[in-house]
Amino acid sequence: xxxxxxxxxxxxxxxxxxxxxxxxxxxxxxxxxxxxxxxxxxxxxxxxxxxxxxxxxxxxxxxxxxxxxxxxxxxxxxxxxxxxxxxxxxxxxxxxxxxxxxxxxxxxxxxxxxxxxxxxxxxxxxxxxxxxxxxxxxxxxxxxxxxxxxxxxxxxxxxxxxxxxxxxxxxxxxxxxxxxxxxxxxxxxxxxxxxxxxx
Ligand code: ZN
Numbered sequence: 004x005x006x007x008x009x010x011x012x013x014x015x016x017x018x019x020x021x022x023x024x025x026x027x028x029x030x031x032x033x034x035x036x037x038x039x040x041x042x043x044x045x046x047x048x049x050x051x052x053x054x055x056x057x058x059x060x061x062x063x064x065x066x067x068x069x070x071x072x073x074x075x076x077x078x079x080x081x082x083x084x085x086x087x088x089x090x091x092x093x094x095x096x097x098x099x100x101x102x103x104x105x106x107x108x109x110x111x112x113x114x115x116x117x118x119x120x121x122x123x124x125x126x127x128x129x130x131x132x133x134x135x136x137x138x139x140x141x142x143x144x145x146x147x148x149x150x151x152x153x154x155x156x157x158x159x160x161x162x163x164x165x166x167x168x169x170x171x172x173x174x175x176x177x178x179x180x181x182x183x184x185x186x187x188x189x190x191x192x193x194x195x196x197x198x199x200x201x202x
Pocket of ligand 1: 099100101102144150
């Protein structure tokens with residue numbers, strides 16, 4: 004049996020339309036969800052990310068993935084309908100986001116060191132887990148995405164503005180075709196007029 008490679012999706016660049024957009028609860032644990040998850044892993048892998056949320060590829064459902072292979076020998080994790088139940092301790096660490104590429108677009112974010120959270124896997128089974136370190140940070144970052152929040156929302160207005168300006172500058176300097184191979188630009192998102200694509 005040959006396994007067909009899964010196509011990656013283009014990542015939606017940050018813009019005001021993504022900001023604050025709530026994703027809907029997943030109720031069908033079907034082949035469509037599995038296909039979405041496969042596409043998310045393919046997308047995260049080519050960008051060498053450690054996490055990705057469905058809205059980052061234009062699918063506004065509560066689905067995220069986390070994978071930290073280079074840090075710990077952690078297996079891939081699909082987190083559907085995640086809910087952070089409680090958190091322990093707080094610290095600051097530098098974060099970035101696949102939807103905000105560029106130079107000097109990272110910044111320190113204060114988050115829980117460890118979290119207890121519930122989620123469903125791709126089959127719909129519910130899990131309650133406690134995770135710490137970078138995994139806890141990734142879970143918080145991806146859960147934020149499902150509520151339309153970016154890591155920049157945890158910063159001062161001043162720092163947020165600098166990061167988004169640096170990001171804008173990087174995007175303007177990119178060659179159009181190269182950019183459009185991997186990202187859905189703000190202009191394209193405007194042209195979609197709010198339509199949900201990517202699924
Ligand atoms: Zn992100």
